Amino acid sequence: MSGHQTEESTTRGPQPSGAERAPRPQSLPVERPGPVDLPEEFRRLRTELPVAPLAFPDGPPGWLVTRYDDVRAALADPRLSSRRPHLNSHVRASLITPDEMATLRPSDLLTSDPPEHTRLRRLVSGQFTARRINQLAPRIQDIVDRHLDVLAVGPRPADLMTAVSLPVPSLVISELLGVPFTDRDRYQRLTAELLSLDRTRDQLLASKAEMKAYLLHLIHAKRAEPADDLLSGLLQAQATGTAPTDDEIAALAQLILIAGHETTANVIGLATLLLLRPPRLWDTVRRRPELVDGVIEETLRYATVLQFGLLRVAREPLTLAGQPIAAGERVVLHLPSANRDPVRFTDPDHFAPQRPDAAKHLSFGHGPHHCIGDQLARIELHTLLTTMLHRFPDLKLATDPDRVPTHTHRVIHGPARLPVDFTP
Template sequence: MTESHAEAIAFPFGRPDPFTPPERLAALREERPVTRMAYPDGRVGWLVTSYSAVRSILADPRFSSRRELLNVPVPFPLMQEMRRPADPGMFIRMDPPDHTRYRRLLTAQFTVRRMKQLEPRIHEITEERLDAMEKAGPPQDLVREFALPIPSLVICELLGVPYSDREEFQQATAVLLNLESAVEDIRAAVARVAAFFARLIELKRAEPADDLLSGLVTGGELTDEELGNIGFLLLAAGHETTANMLGLGTFALLQHPEQLAALRADPSLADNAVEELLRYLSIIHIGPIRAALEDVEVDGELIRAGEVVTLSVQAANRDPSRFTDPDRLDITGPASGHLTFGHGLHQCLGQQLARVEMRTAFPMLFDRFPGLRLAIPAQEVRMRDTMSIYGVRELPVRW
């Protein structure tokens, strides 16, 4: 066991192309997969880049998700305010037993069986969006007309949020996920979200319906503050992540025509294609983040109690010790085992919903528009480099 005195690096940025992680990550994974990293506030912690080390830390209860213990690896306007306990209901920034309590209330709503029951409605929503695109005619922004509406509609119906209010929560979410948002804009977005859910919870209490939020409200186990924070957490995660996978995934398939041809020739590849796109694209590109609760040795390095560790999922998902030819997109090869949805007790609650949405939407899109292509040069597609969830800002397409 050693205590590293290696010079601390800054978090690596700068992609060589839209689909390839920063080259520095691959070099670190090869040279020193657990390496010292300087955080923006001057403290020094760790960056972990190998598959085995990332996976082991995610499963290790000696590493905490409590917000007050964490630090973000990139500059963020409200960094000091982040260093306090998570608000009630924000369970992704908690440890057991608090995390366990909230997770238990929600797990039954996101089972594989429940998600399969949603498939006909997801198919219907996808069909409606394709009809609207076809009627409007090309060119269209695939993000605005397809990638964002599908998961937004689905999570709104599941939670019981009026889709007519989508602009309010989508705009607020975009501000909160933008690493360059001004402090006053972040605070205003938080206030808008709180007011929105306060009104909605009052409505659910007066007129409960057959939806997830009504069930939580009438269950009586949660305060209004907890209900609002859980509602926003599920709403934001339920549309932002899948929307970015649909947009970026379409871009990737258009730029890899041999993979798109394989999917068109064999629609049964849809499940595998989804898993491979999740691995290859790794849209969670600056985390997750954990803090050591005690001294822990990882890959021969001693991580001291209290030190913060940033886990690079995008580096882990390209680790050649775990994946064959990991820098190549191959929807026909084995794709299981990726860490895009995390691992351990914080593994993504809505992962099955995301899978159903993607395996429905991708084949239907390319079946409806076999001539789908970019409406602008690929190098002009604007990427979400400054967002905590990676993707494309817009994807203009023709057919």
């Protein structure tokens, strides 16, 4: 789909005009009725105001895009830039100046446009190869088995997030990237701090500075003693004249480290919650393991972990679904709402592991910024869910499924804790 097809290809039904098109900007809806439910307001917005005026915590208002076709087209539209002063400015006032951001973390795959984005993505994709990921498959199985062994003999009820969901992808991404797993407490703490929306300016600056210093130390160590890992590969590219700076490598490593374990960990927790809550689909999928891949795609669609959407800035004037967008205005592409659009997905508020088109979700993005680690995530999720279903046939929730605590003040949605029980 061309990035310049947004108006013609995404408009459906009569569009509001005049005063009806410009109601007062409202803040982003964030209050969830339940752990895996979206704020009810998105149903109305998709129908009545698919490109809605959005109040930002700082600066002038922008726009909120909620329908699947509009979001998908906008993700591929080069007129919408990924460059912005702060990743989370539509849900939190910017605490850090653009100059401070540039010093602490230069552009990465999330916050750059071509040709810079093309150069950086080529550097990472050259290391994030199918060969390297396939080589990890037996190791992923071993990591899963060892953590489930500990779960099986540990105290019950157990917190699945602490025991399995977080450490498994953390160890996998550590090995791929070349980060010592013995440092997991430090980088998991830093990840939680960087994704949190309730940090003070001083706290956020300190976390960013500590993460950068930690990664630069690793880069220097890898330069002295390279290995068969992604960090060493990026340094080798630097030595051959591709010229990623140490700061750029640190920024790429931070993105991969955070995205590579935090998102997968929460998808694991959400998938388990969805299978164990009534009507207990866990038993159905255990009897039919061929449904596991469907469970993964449907979880990614139904319970999208990037809960506040993606922020873009208009490089030039454009029209999106009949709504004029001025150059410089901010646009939020709400992936969770798009993935619940009834025009694209039949009965979208129903979790259906056998949904034939679940993989059309936008949780990994679309266009130039499509997630480069999607296949690694799928391998991890398939291995862990398949093994858990086999080893823990009577796994059950040890809490009310409607009261599972979730990350309400973090960029990534998922269970904060997931108590489970089973027969040893």
